[in-house]
Amino acid sequence: MEERDDVQLRECAERLALTLAQSGMQRTTARVMTALLFTQQETMTAADLCGELRISSGAVSGAVNQLIPTGMIERVPAPGSRRDHYRFREHAWATLMGNQNALLDSMWNAAAEGIKAAGHDSVAGRRLDEMQDFYGFMQREMTALIDKWREQYEAGGR
Structure with a gap:
């Protein structure tokens, strides 16, 4: 059941990303934003996003650099991890x-x-x-x- 729920969440995220892209947002940026919005994880790393979305680390980096200044996502500390962690921002x-x-x-x-x-x-x-x-x-x-x-x-x- 959990795997089916994850598939449904990914499909919902992709539909929203498509809507955002049709409204003018860059498609990769929209996909990264919706992946962070729909994930069941508290945070995701760039590697998580690359794997989830099947995109390059450069594409993730570009999207993150566009989303952070808007206030939609934020970089958060992850004790014990050398990787940057991102999450969809509260409010x-x-x-x-x-x-x-x-x-x-x-x-x-x-x-x-x-x-x-x-x-x-x-x-x-x-x-x-x-x-x-x-x-x-x-x-x-x-x-x-x-x-x-x-x-x-x-x-x-x-």
Whole structure:
């Protein structure tokens, strides 16, 4: 039964990786991320990921180097081991969405610069005003939503 469960987990991971790749994430990066998400192990080494995904150590290294800065995965110490261990980070989804605030802020600032250059009452200025209003709203709401989710999650109200 356990082997069947592992096969089903790997299939689920591959389906999610395909979805992520279709949404723009590099395929190998998506596969490494989902392998760490779906594994029953606390951590995985690069060698574990190579074996599980049948990819090269260079491919794993590249994917890990892309995923760590996003906050989705983290390198963790493993006493007695010389190898790096990786795990899917706790609250990774909230971290990822929180990181989106930097993008929202950049878009808001780009609109502000455009309004300054074009003039508030120009045709472009009116479009940029809508853009700035939208991204300002999204940034305020995203922060509030993440905070609300964290409170709910920590209270056990899934």
